[in-house]
Amino acid sequence: MSVNIEAFMPSDYYELSSKAASIEKITSIKNQLAEHFHLKQGFELEIEDNEWTEAEYPNIYRIFTPFHNFEISIGNGFTTIDSPWRYSKYFYIADNRTWLRDMFFDFVTALGYNEAIIADEFHGSNHGYGDKNIDMCDYSFTFADWLIEFPIVPKIDFSCFHENIEYDKWHEIEDLYIDDFKECFERKRMLEERFHEYKILTIGHVCGEFILALKDDALVLLNEKTGKPLRCGRIDGISARFNNAGFVIYKGNKCAFYTPEGKRITPYRVQQFDWEWAKSCVMCRTIYNTKTHEEIFRI
Secondary structure: OOOEEEEEEEOOOOOOOOHHHHHHHHHHHHHHHHHHHOOOEOOEEEEEOOOOOOOOOOOEEEEEOOOOOOEEEEEOOEEEEEEEEEHHHHHEOEOOEOHHHHHHHHHHHHOOOOOEEEEEHHHOOOOOEOOOOEOOOOOOOOHHHHHHHOOOOOEOOHHHOEOOOOOOOOOOOOOEEEEOOHHHHHHHHHHHHHOOOOEEOOOOOOEOOEEEEEEOOEEEEEEOOOOOEOOOOOOOEEEOOOOOOOEEEEEOOEEEEEOOOOOEOOOOEOOOEEEEEOOOOOOOEEEEEOOOOOEEEEO
């Protein structure tokens, strides 16, 4: 199963055809997420503006998240969380954690929901709806149209989750579920009990073993394995979209790159980083400075 995963949450917003209203809505969501995660930097707003052909290609309003590699967009009557992850990986267990499910939980709850519809792309954006075969991003499409197409959605059960051991045999799973994140809420409760001095902001690892937490109104990266916070001082922003090869911490307009273990390997400067697959090493990732193209780190 190699199709992508998407999550949908019903909303009361139905003004997608209004550019001004949609910009206001997506901006308010961006501000809501930044406030929830106590990040001054990192959430990026993008508008695919097709004003000259919007009858055929509607504008798309989305937010790129600074960690977990999600894209959040709005539609008529629903909010969508997209990711590059495969649908099957939602059901993987590693180190006794449903790691991808934990990541979705972080943003579903940050958006104010307790549950979401989890679906593969063919039960979401990669599907034509109704007699006119319309897309989910079409101005005439509403969440009610989705429900007409898929009226029966089973509730997820923990028995669906499994360790990925038998690569030649796929576990039997449905193409979509309603997930109430029962076990994720329990994991958060246990983390809050263990780290009672902190307010836990993510149960999914931002990178390596680090989760986001708050202590005395200060944002910290807390190593779940060791129980120790990263000693980095003030955090204004985070970027962890490097395929788990490390993360960037921002302080004002300066930033530094850290390894997944939390070792700082660059000074704080005005700089940018990106990653690519290493040419001389299978499955290795290279971090480089986007201005100088200097290799910074390889993992």
